[in-house]
Amino acid sequence: MPTVPRLGSGIPLVARSAEITRLRAALARADQGQAGAVLVSGDAGVGKTRLLTDLAATAEQAGALVLIGRCVGSGAGLPYLPFADVLAQLRGDRPEALHSRPALARLLPDLAVKPLSREDDAELGQLQLFDAVHSLLAELSAERTVLLTVEDVHWADSSSRNLLTFLLSRLSSQRLLVAVTYRADELHRRHPLRPVLAELVRLSAVERLDLTPFNASDATAFVRALADDDLTDVQVQRIAERSEGNAFFAEELLASSVDCGCDDPGVPTALADVLLARIERLSPAAQQVLRAASAGGRRVQYARLHEVAGMAPPELEDALREAVQHNVLVDVNEHYAFRHALLREAIYTDLLPGERVRLHAAYAQLIKTEPGMRGNAAKLAYHSMESHDLPQALAASVQAASEADDAGAPSEALHYTEQALKIWPAVADPESHAGVTEVKLTKMASMFAISAGELERGIAFARQAVRISTDDAKIESLRRLALAVANLDGREQEAAGVIDEAWELVHDQPESVNRAWVMAVRARMMRAVCRPGARAAAEDALNSAVQTGSRSAEADVLITVAVMDEKDGLVDDACSRLIIARDRAIEAGALNVELRAWFNLGVNRYEQGLIGEAVKVFSEGLRRSEKNGLSWSPSGFQLRALLAVARYVAGDWAGSAEAARLPGDPVANLGTAIVAASGLPTEVGAGRLDQAELLLQRLRPEWRRDFQLPLFCTAAAVELHGWRGRPDLALAAAEDGIDTLESIEPGLTGVIHLAALGVSAAADLARRDRRRRDPETSVLDSAARFADLGSLAAKSRPRSGKLGPEGLAWQLRLAAEITRLDDGTGDPQAWRRVVDAFGYGHSYERALARWRLAAALLADDARDEAAQQLRLAAESADRLGAIPLSAALSDLARRSRIQLGDAVPRDTVDLLTPRERSVLSLVALGRTNREVGEELYISEKTVSVHLSRIMAKLGASRRAEAVATAYDRGLLES
Numbered sequence: 001m002p003t004v005p006r007l008g009s010g011i012p013l014v015a016r017s018a019e020i021t022r023l024r025a026a027l028a029r030a031d032q033g034q035a036g037a038v039l040v041s042g043d044a045g046v047g048k049t050r051l052l053t054d055l056a057a058t059a060e061q062a063g064a065l066v067l068i069g070r071c072v073g074s075g076a077g078l079p080y081l082p083f084a085d086v087l088a089q090l091r092g093d094r095p096e097a098l099h100s101r102p103a104l105a106r107l108l109p110d111l112a113v114k115p116l117s118r119e120d121d122a123e124l125g126q127l128q129l130f131d132a133v134h135s136l137l138a139e140l141s142a143e144r145t146v147l148l149t150v151e152d153v154h155w156a157d158s159s160s161r162n163l164l165t166f167l168l169s170r171l172s173s174q175r176l177l178v179a180v181t182y183r184a185d186e187l188h189r190r191h192p193l194r195p196v197l198a199e200l201v202r203l204s205a206v207e208r209l210d211l212t213p214f215n216a217s218d219a220t221a222f223v224r225a226l227a228d229d230d231l232t233d234v235q236v237q238r239i240a241e242r243s244e245g246n247a248f249f250a251e252e253l254l255a256s257s258v259d260c261g262c263d264d265p266g267v268p269t270a271l272a273d274v275l276l277a278r279i280e281r282l283s284p285a286a287q288q289v290l291r292a293a294s295a296g297g298r299r300v301q302y303a304r305l306h307e308v309a310g311m312a313p314p315e316l317e318d319a320l321r322e323a324v325q326h327n328v329l330v331d332v333n334e335h336y337a338f339r340h341a342l343l344r345e346a347i348y349t350d351l352l353p354g355e356r357v358r359l360h361a362a363y364a365q366l367i368k369t370e371p372g373m374r375g376n377a378a379k380l381a382y383h384s385m386e387s388h389d390l391p392q393a394l395a396a397s398v399q400a401a402s403e404a405d406d407a408g409a410p411s412e413a414l415h416y417t418e419q420a421l422k423i424w425p426a427v428a429d430p431e432s433h434a435g436v437t438e439v440k441l442t443k444m445a446s447m448f449a450i451s452a453g454e455l456e457r458g459i460a461f462a463r464q465a466v467r468i469s470t471d472d473a474k475i476e477s478l479r480r481l482a483l484a485v486a487n488l489d490g491r492e493q494e495a496a497g498v499i500d501e502a503w504e505l506v507h508d509q510p511e512s513v514n515r516a517w518v519m520a521v522r523a524r525m526m527r528a529v530c531r532p533g534a535r536a537a538a539e540d541a542l543n544s545a546v547q548t549g550s551r552s553a554e555a556d557v558l559i560t561v562a563v564m565d566e567k568d569g570l571v572d573d574a575c576s577r578l579i580i581a582r583d584r585a586i587e588a589g590a591l592n593v594e595l596r597a598w599f600n601l602g603v604n605r606y607e608q609g610l611i612g613e614a615v616k617v618f619s620e621g622l623r624r625s626e627k628n629g630l631s632w633s634p635s636g637f638q639l640r641a642l643l644a645v646a647r648y649v650a651g652d653w654a655g656s657a658e659a660a661r662l663p664g665d666p667v668a669n670l671g672t673a674i675v676a677a678s679g680l681p682t683e684v685g686a687g688r689l690d691q692a693e694l695l696l697q698r699l700r701p702e703w704r705r706d707f708q709l710p711l712f713c714t715a716a717a718v719e720l721h722g723w724r725g726r727p728d729l730a731l732a733a734a735e736d737g738i739d740t741l742e743s744i745e746p747g748l749t750g751v752i753h754l755a756a757l758g759v760s761a762a763a764d765l766a767r768r769d770r771r772r773r774d775p776e777t778s779v780l781d782s783a784a785r786f787a788d789l790g791s792l793a794a795k796s797r798p799r800s801g802k803l804g805p806e807g808l809a810w811q812l813r814l815a816a817e818i819t820r821l822d823d824g825t826g827d828p829q830a831w832r833r834v835v836d837a838f839g840y841g842h843s844y845e846r847a848l849a850r851w852r853l854a855a856a857l858l859a860d861d862a863r864d865e866a867a868q869q870l871r872l873a874a875e876s877a878d879r880l881g882a883i884p885l886s887a888a889l890s891d892l893a894r895r896s897r898i899q900l901g902d903a904v905p906r907d908t909v910d911l912l913t914p915r916e917r918s919v920l921s922l923v924a925l926g927r928t929n930r931e932v933g934e935e936l937y938i939s940e941k942t943v944s945v946h947l948s949r950i951m952a953k954l955g956a957s958r959r960a961e962a963v964a965t966a967y968d969r970g971l972l973e974s
Helices: 017-031 048-061 081-090 095-099 103-106 126-143 159-170 193-200 218-227 233-243 247-260 273-278 283-298 301-311 313-325 341-349 353-368 376-386 390-406 410-426 430-434 438-451 456-470 471-486 492-506 513-528 534-548 551-567 571-588 591-607 613-627 635-652 655-662 671-677 680-685 689-705 708-723 727-742 751-771 776-795 803-824 828-840 843-859 863-880 885-894 914-924 927-935 939-952 959-968
Strands: 035-040 065-070 146-151 176-183 206-210 297-300 329-332 335-338
Touching: 017 035, 017 048, 017 146, 017 176, 017 863, 035 048, 035 283, 048 065, 048 146, 048 176, 065 081, 081 095, 081 126, 081 146, 081 159, 081 438, 081 927, 095 126, 103 126, 126 146, 126 159, 126 176, 126 247, 159 193, 159 410, 159 513, 159 708, 206 353, 206 456, 218 247, 233 247, 233 885, 247 353, 283 297, 283 301, 283 313, 283 335, 283 341, 283 353, 297 301, 297 914, 313 329, 313 335, 335 341, 335 471, 353 376, 376 390, 376 492, 376 708, 376 776, 390 410, 390 430, 410 430, 410 438, 410 534, 430 438, 438 456, 456 471, 471 492, 471 513, 492 513, 492 655, 513 534, 513 551, 534 551, 551 571, 551 591, 591 613, 591 635, 591 655, 635 671, 635 680, 635 843, 655 671, 655 680, 655 776, 671 680, 680 689, 680 708, 680 885, 689 708, 689 727, 708 727, 708 751, 727 751, 727 776, 751 776, 751 803, 803 828, 803 843, 803 914, 828 843, 843 863, 843 885, 914 939, 914 959, 939 959
Parallel strands: 035 176, 035 206, 065 146, 146 176
Antiparallel strands: 297 335, 329 335
């Protein structure tokens, strides 16, 4: 028998040569500076861990650094557990790299120079933690190749999934390979890992490796290699058949057969029965230890096993030694771990109900005596729930929520808060156990939900807080509910009604901070719904805030007044107020108010055409939101989305794509959807059309949640179809988007933008129809409707009281596109005005306008000016990386015999006439004579005549030879 490659444990690697080769090739690429990731999927027991063990051994032999993180399915839900494991491995070897990144103290609190406090946490946001882990891996990979393995991500918490996505989306030239495993059979239709995987597989650096069960011959070879001639051929065949191609199943069947020493051990076919049958052959003491360990999770400390199993040290050590020798447990970093999760699951499932409760209660009692350890609150909450100790579970859940919040994991904080609220009614005197009131706990749930970007759930909890609160707490709850509702587009009237209810409760009360805040929010809502008296209400709120000394309420009112100033055309006054409001909010530590000030200040600068200033403001505002853990709060994701847009306009497309990059599913919530949509213009402009189309499809069902979604998506879809030469689809996309937008937010000035694009699509379609001699009046009807809608939108009252530079530029583009409806090229003078209008800073739209202007000039025989415009546009397109536009410019220049850039004109005479060139180009595409004639509107006989002349000029005897000669002589371009 040939030698079978084996892992360090002696387990043979049979029938996995292709998978091993792929993994080792990925590791070799990483060693050469091409970072990558491999997602290894397969059913439980199919051999995923074996492959990663072989890969780790290969990496270590080559001098690479191997870092291992594992997710657990015990239900404790510890945020970032696999990455905390990775950092713990580096604590001894690279302490300086860890200590130089304070954000890592969220995962290993002992790294902090001083104990973390709530104030310190304000400086350590979730994305700062992500950046710290990313930069740590980059630093390590600069020294040597790094292999990071993360196993069982089907059990990963939300924060770990987001961090993993963050890392994989930033793979580039690091000497880093990330290998991830997950159970394919665990991913039900609504499993949270599914959308994450859908996003990851689209990344160029990520590949999938689906590990399937062995086929019949491979299963036989695997069992035979494992048995080493200890079994007969009949036994090997029987085990191979019963294993159903599952490697772990085969091992357990073989172990059962060897243990019983019989030809046919009567092993049951269900895997759980096989595992339990093997466990039952161990001594009673070993079985007792394994049952105790199964309730503790995949890994358990010796000290805890000693207490929970209730055994003396010598007896316990003998039992552990037996479990290790029989390959059920393994010794890992001072813990005992089950060799495979299936073993732990089978034993745990077989526990009697009373036994399970007793074991969990014992673990909970032990954890209570170990205060201060990271994750203990989450573990205590889990064991208390499983042992039905609801008072203790309530207290631990509240503490676990606080710890998750401190770690920058709002999704996990929300999970534990919801768990606490769920068991609240079942606990006697719950406030004494939880340490908070039910109202406070409900408000915490609302805050965590909004911080995690789940606005609808945040609003639901805010409503619940209103229902259960009284007196001042009710007033505060109403105010928070109004603010939460206002974050959803189109719900301003509802928010105004909520704050009116709070005003009814507080308006007769003496001045107080609570009253000042209600007045501030009421003024904001009155302005939002255009209610008369909004300015007077804002002035009263400002006076109240100053009298009570509430700097946060004062800042909030100043922002509202600034927005009103903009509406009245007092743009500079508004800018000054916003700067004051921002500074007041920083003084007061009012983070949400501060971010609102940054957002409005950036919009103020953007709408004045000061794109560079807007980029700086949005960037600083986003940095502040990230530092304070509010990246996905309403203000946080709006800052991110507008930063992506501002950088796109400024021509910083790499920065725009970076701002719009997500750490998870693009439709996880409203915030991620808006941010994803904001990056679409850059994706389409850069020519990543397939990727953009997939994202458009995912975002389409979300449109009605916020007007920004149809606004961003429609513009991207129209341009995408236009570059693909499908003006019919572009026109349909414009109609769909404008109809949706008008039904959500009628009269929005952004319709000017979409109307201009819609008329452009109509002009392209009309031109195509004229070429096909099949004009349709419906195209012109659509164009006329778009033009009317655009004119109405231009007359509406924008935020600053009048159209800013961008709005005026789009208005002029709409007018220029209308001139293209008749001849497809349009009026040069109209396009000159567009070029000038977009000169405020929108480099891409200006280059597009130059393209249209050049086409119009060529139609007027103004070749010199057309050539100048084409060259200027080509320079901008090349600088931006606007691949579709560059191709369109090159095509127009080639058809017009205009040289772009430093190209040298041909010094030979063009042998072919334009008609002959058209015929030969179509022949090169494989068209028959009849198809060429149909496309060029000439007879088949005329096509034959042209081909005869072409072959005579080129000295060719056949069509194919003529095409090849034309390519060789540069007469045709591929």
